[in-house]
Amino acid sequence: MNRRPLRPAAALTVAGLLAASLAACTPADSAASGDTVTVGTLRAQPHLFTPFFYDDFAPEGTEFEIVLFDTSTDIKNAVVSGSVDFGVTGAPSVLAGVAADQGVRIVASSADGGxxxxxxxxxxxxxxxxxxxxxxxxxxxxxxxxxxxxxxxxxxxxxxxxxxxxxxxxxxxxxxxxxxxxxxxxxxxxxxxxxxxxxxxSPYETPVGRVNIVLATSEELIESDPELVQQVVDAHVQASEHLAASPEEWATGLVEEFGLDPAVVERAITNVWPRWALDDAYQAQVFALADEMVAFDQLDGAPDTSQIFDTTFVEASTYAD
Known part of the structure; x- marks a missing residue:
């Protein structure tokens, strides 16, 4: 597994991320470079490990840089600001972003359970x-x-x-x-x-089901560089399938990357189901999650369901069965 250098969240505070986005590059600038795609994810969590396999499925000339964060909200904010191009993050953070009209979209699912x-x-x-x-x-x-x-x-x-x-x-x-x-x-x-x-x-016997982690990007990047978004979704589809088929490699990667206890990792990944599809049943569970977030006062109002997903890229992926 070929991994690119990580940027730790400790070095990238939310304020720093916002400042960097204003002073450095926009999503369109990042996409135009064609060299490195930045992906935010959380540290040491098996259900957010898929980006570490993206390089194995990247098109020639594209590299991925993983940026580690402490919370899903920080990842979503970095995607919205343009400080990272994509985020593998909790669905609730994206729903909150959509409800606040922040221009963030789910372009693939990533992992159920966890x-x-x-x-x-x-x-x-x-x-x-x-x-x-x-x-x-x-x-x-x-x-x-x-x-x-x-x-x-x-x-x-x-x-x-x-x-x-x-x-x-x-x-x-x-x-x-x-x-x-x-x-x-x-x-x-x-x-x-x-x-x-x-x-x-079991926590999964509710209308929300196992829904948890998604792949998100900004509306701006979707509009400015749909080819890049397609390439990343293609890599995500292949990496998700690889993790599902190769749990031993998944576990080894977690142990090596974060120094985790192998026994704990082996137990944890049995409670995670890598995925990428955005079928109707999955979308219905995400909508149910949004409803519950409103009911439990996590959201002031329901997000516009037409603005949560962009299914274009999983539907167009030649790697999706």
Missing amino acids: TRIVGSPDIAGPQDLVGRSIGYPMGSSQEILLKLTLAAQGIDPADVELVNLPFAEMAGAYESGQIDAMSSAEMGPSIAMEAGAVEIV
Whole structure:
């Protein structure tokens, strides 16, 4: 696997990204160079690792530079500002961008799953969550999946203690006893399970399903350089298929790139399903996610559903079955 140098998020604050976008290049300038395409993603998360395989499927003369961020919102903001060309990011961040009329579009799906609801071994089932502390990241799909799952089990959120925590702190909070359970994205749940936590209930039995990660770009780049967008979507389709067919290489890449525990990685990737398609059923689940974001006050108003997706490129890809 040929990987290009990474740019860490720590060196690219949101303010710095916005300033860089004004002083340096626009999406059209980046596309015109034809040399390097920048892709934002999150660090050390298996469901956002697909860009690390893009170079293996890049057309001649195109290289990919991976830019690491700490949150999906930061990735979306970088795409909107033009500081990165594309983002592999959480669907909620793009929906928020569409609702705010920021000119960001989903051009492919990227990964389903990546969420688990786990807790201490004495929690035998969902009803045992009553009176317990549950970690979750506010504003994420994991918050929505948790609250929908609790409601389906007849549990009022007021009957549990909800603790807002960043993804990176979730496993440590469980280990220290700060929380009894978590609804979180990998790797935290798998780290906890390797330490003895158990899976309590599936988070996927809601109208949202497994929807989680998408490939997004700006409306400006779509309009200014559709050929580049097609090339990136083609690479994304092939890389997604490769990860699905080669989980061992996927796991090895994560371990080598981020120094992760191999046992944790192997567990985590069994909870992630790489994908690229934007079929009607998938779109319906994303629309359901948008509705729930409004219902849970993550959005002030529903995004225009006609502005969420641009399916042109997956439909035109010669690599899509």
